[in-house]
Amino acid sequence: MTDTAELPVVVIGAGPAGLAAAAHLGDRGLRLLVLEAGPVAGAAVREWAHVRLFSTWAELVDTAAEKLLAPTGWTRPDPTAYPTGGDWVREYLRPLADALGDRVRYGATVTGVSRAGRDRVVDADREAQPLVVQFTVEGGREERVLARAVIDASGTWATPGPAGASGLPALGERAAADRIAYRVPDLEDPAVRARYAGRRVAVVGSGASAFTALAQLAALAEDTDGESTHTLWILRRGLSGTTFGGGEADQLPARGALGLAAKAAVEDGHATAVTGFRTEAVERTPDGERLVLVAEDGRRLDPVDEVIVLTGFRPDLSFLSELRLALDERLQAPVALAPLIDPNVHSCGTVYAHGHRELSHPEPGVYLVGMKSYGRAPTFLALTGYEQVRSVVAAIAGDTESADRVELTLPETGVCGGAGLFDQPAADAGQGGGCCGAPATLQIGGVPSSGGC
Incomplete structure (x- = not known):
């Protein structure tokens, strides 16, 4: 023994x-x-x-x-x-x-x-x-x-999550691995910056990492005059008052500001939100240079150059x-x-x-x-x-x-969920017990924090 x-x-x-x-x-x-x-x-x-x-x-x-x-x-x-x-x-x-x-x-x-x-x-x-x-x-x-x-x-x-809405990799996702990233890109790295500058990029996800990517790609678009850097933001849900987090109601101010930066990216035209889109397949264009995302309902998006999957x-x-x-x-x-x-x-x-x-x-x-x-x-x-x-x-x-004797008070997000809200394409703040409206501040001039833990 x-x-x-x-x-x-x-x-x-x-x-x-x-x-x-x-x-x-x-x-x-x-x-x-x-x-x-x-x-x-x-x-x-x-x-x-x-x-x-x-x-x-x-x-x-x-x-x-x-x-x-x-x-x-x-x-x-x-x-x-x-x-x-x-x-x-x-x-x-x-x-x-x-x-x-x-x-x-x-x-x-x-x-x-x-x-x-x-x-x-x-x-x-x-x-x-x-x-x-x-x-x-x-x-x-x-x-x-x-x-x-x-x-x-x-x-x-x-073990990051895949683009496929079923929890499995989308059809063709593995074959397109050369054009898909599963982490927030480091745009300070010249090689990484060149990969996304002037490109049409799809960001799949709705959390803090997706907010970070949206904000950073928007900044890249502003820095690259004459280059058409644009982001398609792929959401399985619909847009609602809670989509961008708690804003000023978040007890972690930098977390709230991060959501507001993502909101500004959309409102300033650097990103376009595609809602209720559950990815079923990733296909290459005939020349093999670009990717097309296909939803479960048959919708096909215009081709993109790169895909960033941030689904948890x-x-x-x-x-x-x-x-x-x-x-x-x-x-x-x-x-x-x-x-x-x-x-x-x-x-x-x-x-x-x-x-x-x-x-x-x-x-x-x-x-x-x-x-x-x-x-x-x-x-x-x-x-x-x-x-x-x-x-x-x-x-x-x-x-x-x-x-x-466990003692811990975590800062609130300022966002309410509620039974049944998670990942519903048509979700909005008035359903399922949600109680938080849209953040009062729609745009911010700077972000004290660009990421989360």
Whole structure:
């Protein structure tokens, strides 16, 4: 028998939530090991280093992490400033990973988690067995480590949603991969800028990432005199008072301003909204140089040069298949958390504080945290992940009182949803319990933030 209390807690992912979990584990004197698939900490964040968050530094630094960093001479950034993803890595995530030292192992891709000697079916003596984490390292060599608990903070960045409205790639989408991007483009990169300047671009999606792309492409259109840069904004829904977010009613001002910038892109003629369009197929023009989007209802759009698909993300659950997880059938989020974040049902207000109890599963000692805990739901904030891992680590340490004392007030979006509103082509603010009108401010002169977390 292995004494599981002497085993490390394995954290999957060295991003914001994973590193915060490691800091809390270290603060409680627990053994820990962070397994990061990338070559450096914050590998996913580095891929959107050019995007500015709509959260300030005050909301992006975890308390236990700050405590760990203090003796290293680290200086906390201006709490009122809005960092880019690159700033977040350089000024916080990389120093935090350095402070954790060799407890973070890079180039370690987790391929499976299970109970030692027990597959998913076996009940006998199951909970007495440690968890086993299998991973590959450089050269494809496989290794295993036994764990007291596993905190999966691997995020969802590696699995973006497709253009196809069915949740599957649209017909022809994979074949057109050379003209389709699934991330907000870095228009400061000359090669990327040349790809979109003077082009007709389709942006598929309706969230913060789509707003960011619309605003940045509008700025590109204004900067390229004589070039006809134009964006088609593809929406599965109709336009309504909530389409562009909460505007001035958003308690995160930069998030509200981001929606208003997207609204200005449409009103200024740099973008054209195509509503109620559910993409079924992506076809090439006869010369093979352009793409045509085809809807489920047979509508065909005029050809575009490039497509940017920003339809959200989904969790990779493949390496957790031998574990007994309780996940919502729609969102793939923990069943106790899903009702709080489900865009089909929740309306005004914020997600109330939640911790280890909402994040627990039938498999003891296993927790999905951070972006991955939200499954396919949008609007995750770093503050949420930090409170999640604080509660989860307290529970692992046996401090139930602290684990149950979850305290977190998230800033409201200023947008009301309501049952049945999500993804309805004809949705408007007067249906399904929606209560928020159109933002009073229709245009803005500048955007303090061009991205979200």
